[in-house]
Amino acid sequence: MYGHRYDQMQYRRSGKSGLKLPVLSLGLWHNFGDTGNYENMKQMCFTAFSNGITHFDLANNYGPEPGSAEKNFGRIYKEILKPYRDELLISTKAGYLMWEGPYGDWGSRKYLIASLDQSLQRMGLDYVDIFYHHRPDPETPLEETMGALDSVVKSGKALYVGLSNYNGPQMEKAAALLDDLKCPFVINQNRYSIFDRTIEQNGLKDSAAAAGKGVITFSPLAQGLLTNRYLHGVPEDSRIRTDGRFLKEQNLTEEKLARIKALNEIAMARGESLAQMALKWILKDDVITSVLIGASKPSQILENLKVLDSQPFTGEELAKIDEYSL
Ligand SMILES: NC(=O)c1ccc[n+]([C@@H]2O[C@H](COP(=O)([O-])OP(=O)(O)OC[C@H]3O[C@@H](n4cnc5c(N)ncnc54)[C@H](OP(=O)(O)O)[C@@H]3O)[C@@H](O)[C@H]2O)c1
Numbered sequence: 376m377y378g379h380r381y382d383q384m385q386y387r388r389s390g391k392s393g394l395k396l397p398v399l400s401l402g403l404w405h406n407f408g409d410t411g412n413y414e415n416m417k418q419m420c421f422t423a424f425s426n427g428i429t430h431f432d433l434a435n436n437y438g439p440e441p442g443s444a445e446k447n448f449g450r451i452y453k454e455i456l457k458p459y460r461d462e463l464l465i466s467t468k469a470g471y472l473m474w475e476g477p478y479g480d481w482g483s484r485k486y487l488i489a490s491l492d493q494s495l496q497r498m499g500l501d502y503v504d505i506f507y508h509h510r511p512d513p514e515t516p517l518e519e520t521m522g523a524l525d526s527v528v529k530s531g532k533a534l535y536v537g538l539s540n541y542n543g544p545q546m547e548k549a550a551a552l553l554d555d556l557k558c559p560f561v562i563n564q565n566r567y568s569i570f571d572r573t574i575e576q577n578g579l580k581d582s583a584a585a586a587g588k589g590v591i592t593f594s595p596l597a598q599g600l601l602t603n604r605y606l607h608g609v610p611e612d613s614r615i616r617t618d619g620r621f622l623k624e625q626n627l628t629e630e631k632l633a634r635i636k637a638l639n640e641i642a643m644a645r646g647e648s649l650a651q652m653a654l655k656w657i658l659k660d661d662v663i664t665s666v667l668i669g670a671s672k673p674s675q676i677l678e679n680l681k682v683l684d685s686q687p688f689t690g691e692e693l694a695k696i697d698e699y700s701l
Pocket of ligand 1 (some may be wrong): 401403565592599602612614667669671675676678
């Protein structure tokens with residue numbers, strides 16, 4: 376059914392672990408909630424897996440409504456992916472607001488364990504491959520949060536654990552605790568793109584490399600800004616128009632549009648699309664395990680797969696990109 380799915384894709388080891396990820400992974404943050412079109416979602420998952428994208432990334436709260444992306448993925452899984460469970464890497468997370476009251480947010484043991492149980496039920500899975508703590512919790516003791524991650528692995532509900540949105544020093548403290556527990560912490564999930572280079576400044580990138588942990592980067596296309604999407608106005612079917620919760624029209628300033636156009640020129644001179652170049656720019660670095668893209672249609676996934684043919688950058692190109700990055 377999925378043809379020659381392993382012919383083109385490249386896989387990278389997550390840090391020094393045994394786990395390999397496709398260089399391109401698919402995230403279900405947008406367009407997989409109950410406001411999306413189910414057949415389109417299913418087609419996107421089919422397109423991804425047919426091309427060796429073995430990794431699907433979710434979180435308890437992805438929607439809208441929160442939980443609906445996991446529910447829809449569960450349906451897709453049941454209909455077309457289930458026979459391939461051992462070829463798939465499915466992740467979910469907890470750490471943001473999921474339900475009312477004191478036990479549905481942040482990083483307590485009570486929240487994380489209950490949330491993963493709910494996620495497994497929504498997706499119809501016995502276990503996830505990676506369970507993440509979605510963001511650091513300034514109030515719960517780190518020992519408790521890391522202990523909860525360890526418990527879900529020891530109870531067989533997750534194979535590996537990851538941390539999301541931790542900076543370098545936070546990750547190092549958490550990694551020391553997880554190492555003591557012999558818990559398989561293998562990956563960090565952080566935002567990284569030409570337009571957001573925070574992990575170069577907050578220590579995460581260097582600490583992950585030093586600790587032998589992987590990095591999977593989210594919003595590599597700055598939610599669509601680093602593509603040809605907005606070169607000539609704001610299309611009606613774009614994230615800005617159809618969603619607007621996280622990417623708003625005011626994010627697309629004149630100044631930013633000028634940067635996007637300049638970056639597009641650099642991409643065109645390389646003979647590729649801006650999306651392709653933006654993804655390649657992240658993958659040029661060995662510490663990056665995978666780029667986690669989103670999509671609103673299967674054709675975008677196919678377009679983004681072209682990063683596999685992208686040529687290395689010259690020093691001159693990198694210097695030019697630096698001029699227009701943020
Ligand atoms: N851990 C965290 O805290 C966290 C936070 C955010 C995201 N994430 C993860 O990262 C994943 C990706 O995030 P993201 O969706 O922001 O990533 P992204 O790849 O930066 O943006 C995806 C959007 O860009 C547009 N796009 C993609 N490919 C395109 C192409 N070839 N040409 C034109 N437009 C294209 C589409 O927007 P249109 O809708 O306009 O077509 C698509 O929905 C999420 O699904 C989630 O799994 C994690």
